Amino acid sequence: MKAKDVMTPIDEYLSPDMPICEAVIRMRNVKRQHGLPIKGMLVKNEQGAVVGMVSIKDIMRAVIPSYLSPDLSIFSWENMLEDMTNKVKDRVVGDIMVKDVVTIDSEVPLMVCTDLMIKKGLQRLPVTDEKKEVIGMVYIRDIYNIIADFLTEGEKEDGTC
Amino acid sequence: MEHVETAHAVGTMVMDSTFYLACGIFFIALAIIISEKIHKTIVAIFGASLVLVLKILEQHEAFHLEEFGVDWNVIFLLIGMMTIINLMRPTGLFEYIAIRSAKVGKGDPLRIMVIFAVITAVLSALLDNVTTVLLLAPVTLLIADALEVDPIPYLIVEALASNIGGTATLIGDPPNIMIASKAKLNFMDFIIHLTPAVIIMMVIFILLLKLFFGKRLKTRDELKERIMKMDEREAIKDPVMLTKSLVVLGVVLVGFIFHGMLHYEPATVALFGAGLLLLLSGTHEPHHVLAEIEWPVIFFFIGLFIMVGGMVKVGAISLMSQKMLALTQGNLFATSMVIMWFSAIASAVVDNIPYVATMNPLVIDMARELWPEHSGMELLQHAELMPIWWSLALGACLGGNGSAIGASANVIVVGMSEKAGHKISFLKFMAYGVPVMFITVFIAMIYVWLRYYALA
Numbered sequence: 001m002k003a004k005d006v007m008t009p010i011d012e013y014l015s016p017d018m019p020i021c022e023a024v025i026r027m028r029n030v031k032r033q034h035g036l037p038i039k040g041m042l043v044k045n046e047q048g049a050v051v052g053m054v055s056i057k058d059i060m061r062a063v064i065p066s067y068l069s070p071d072l073s074i075f076s077w078e079n080m081l082e083d084m085t086n087k088v089k090d091r092v093v094g095d096i097m098v099k100d101v102v103t104i105d106s107e108v109p110l111m112v113c114t115d116l117m118i119k120k121g122l123q124r125l126p127v128t129d130e131k132k133e134v135i136g137m138v139y140i141r142d143i144y145n146i147i148a149d150f151l152t153e154g155e156k157e158d159g160t161c
Numbered sequence: 162m163e164h165v166e167t168a169h170a171v172g173t174m175v176m177d178s179t180f181y182l183a184c185g186i187f188f189i190a191l192a193i194i195i196s197e198k199i200h201k202t203i204v205a206i207f208g209a210s211l212v213l214v215l216k217i218l219e220q221h222e223a224f225h226l227e228e229f230g231v232d233w234n235v236i237f238l239l240i241g242m243m244t245i246i247n248l249m250r251p252t253g254l255f256e257y258i259a260i261r262s263a264k265v266g267k268g269d270p271l272r273i274m275v276i277f278a279v280i281t282a283v284l285s286a287l288l289d290n291v292t293t294v295l296l297l298a299p300v301t302l303l304i305a306d307a308l309e310v311d312p313i314p315y316l317i318v319e320a321l322a323s324n325i326g327g328t329a330t331l332i333g334d335p336p337n338i339m340i341a342s343k344a345k346l347n348f349m350d351f352i353i354h355l356t357p358a359v360i361i362m363m364v365i366f367i368l369l370l371k372l373f374f375g376k377r378l379k380t381r382d383e384l385k386e387r388i389m390k391m392d393e394r395e396a397i398k399d400p401v402m403l404t405k406s407l408v409v410l411g412v413v414l415v416g417f418i419f420h421g422m423l424h425y426e427p428a429t430v431a432l433f434g435a436g437l438l439l440l441l442s443g444t445h446e447p448h449h450v451l452a453e454i455e456w457p458v459i460f461f462f463i464g465l466f467i468m469v470g471g472m473v474k475v476g477a478i479s480l481m482s483q484k485m486l487a488l489t490q491g492n493l494f495a496t497s498m499v500i501m502w503f504s505a506i507a508s509a510v511v512d513n514i515p516y517v518a519t520m521n522p523l524v525i526d527m528a529r530e531l532w533p534e535h536s537g538m539e540l541l542q543h544a545e546l547m548p549i550w551w552s553l554a555l556g557a558c559l560g561g562n563g564s565a566i567g568a569s570a571n572v573i574v575v576g577m578s579e580k581a582g583h584k585i586s587f588l589k590f591m592a593y594g595v596p597v598m599f600i601t602v603f604i605a606m607i608y609v610w611l612r613y614y615a616l617a
Contacts, residue, residue, distance in 0.1 A: 066580040067299035077387040
């Protein structure tokens with residue numbers, strides 16, 4: 001199987017000058033086929049080129065002050081998370097997005113997708129066509145589901161296999 | 162000390178091609194370092210390799226001769242102290258001290274600034290400046306956020322205090338380490354001669370902070386509560402290792418105090434401490450600790466020593482020392498003042514490590530010109546030469562405050578502040594740094610004049 005066989009087409013994007021709060025609303029409103037909100041979206045500029053990706057992790061990362069480390073976060077005050085979140089409210093998508101997005105060609109086999117996701121810690125892989133234009137997204141859950149189907153081929157009624 | 166024939170006296174000096182090669186390599190390397198086009202360590206290593214490849218120095222001279230070669234005393238003192246600090250860092254001691262200090266300051270922004278300036282100065286005198294600000298800056302940013310005050314003045318004050326504090330001891334700042342090794346000065350010499358001056362500077366520095374920031378730093382009482390609620394004891398993650406580290410640090414400090422009397426070099430003391438703490442730590446993976454040594458700094462030193470060694474051998478340094486003596490007409494008070502101010506300005510612009518590496522042989526050469534009948538310790542620590550060494554140390558260390566790139570601690574602070582979203586422009590740093598540099602060097606000037614000339 002190839003990337004194109006499991007990818008989900010994308011039709012909603014974020015833009016670099018969009019405030020973070022708007023990106024959050026967009027992400028909340030785009031539902032995956034399993035009914036839960038999407039956890040990451042691509043960013044397209046005015047010219048229609050993909051310039052980055054924002055995931056919920058990037059939004060969480062933006063809230064952590066650069067000086068904080070596990071040694072120091074024990075000294076945080078009660079509502080520090082709220083204070084720090086308020087500080088990033090007026091920042092835009094372009095400030096927090098990941099700029100070097102790893103993409104794959106639609107003809108790439110799923111073994112390569114799986115390897116890339118695990119080795120590079122990626123949750124989703126944008127899929128491009130022969131013109132290098134993004135046409136869809138392969139999500140880690142979808143690949144896992146395929147693996148899970150293979151693993152449970154001999155599944156019995158009582159939950160053993 | 163070994164006395165290898167240093168080139169040739171000026172009258173007979175032949176400015177052959179090696180003379181120009183040695184100077185060319187050094188000054189081109191210096192220009193590239195200032196331009197920051199290539200990393201300074203790479204420039205220093207390549208420059209040093211050229212000195213050897215072009216036979217300006219024989220490898221034997223570069224590796225084994227005190228006069229031309231690498232100063233291993235400096236190298237191993239740095240390696241030893243870095244190892245000790247790397248082992249201490251994860252214990253949480255520094256976070257403990259910082260949080261504790263903020264609580265002693267009762268969450269008051271001005272009091273915290275003053276206390277942080279003092280602990281930065283003291284820690285910088287005992288450890289290196291970069292480590293001190295690296296450890297304190299994150300806590301400072303956290304406390305400033307908690308108090309909702311601008312962190313920039315705090316961070317700049319810490320960088321300035323670390324450069325002032327580092328001036329106080331032999332191990333406080335690289336220029337002092339290098340001067341001590343060349344002039345065979347011991348830890349107590351620095352305590353007796355430089356620490357009093359630094360204490361005076363710190364008192365005045367703190368008075369200035371109070372005067373300048375007294376009304377500007379404000380916070381609300383409920384924000385002070387955030388500080389008071391922090392429990393500094395949580396910072397200590399490994400009390401057993403902390404105890405071992407403190408014992409070894411104690412041993413090392415006692416070792417430094419007595420090294421002159423016991424005829425040990427400072428590097429021996431630092432290496433003993435490093436070895437002892439590595440042993441006590443029970444680590445089976447020393448490569449982690451050793452990998453954290455700042456090898457780029459170490460190799461920067463090695464490269465510079467060899468490049469400067471080349472200039473010493475070809476006689477370029479003696480030429481410069483004669484120019485210096487001609488300029489001050491052999492008046493030693495004038496010489497020490499010129500060296501102090503020139504060192505301060507130069508160190509604000511250039512890294513003070515290559516500067517002091519060049520000045521050290523220059524001062525020794527000058528002494529040889531002045532007192533040809535003396536040699537060894539009598540020459541290096543000639544009563545009239547001592548104020549010159551102290552002027553060099555004071556100028557080179559305090560000059561670091563003159564600009565954002567004047568000292569490594571400044572560069573670290575500016576970088577961390579920018580990363581946290583508080584950009585410190587070059588001019589903003591200088592608005593604080595330049596007055597502090599002038600005031601402290603002025604105090605140093607009065608101090609040297611009174612202590613070694615007027616009241617001597």
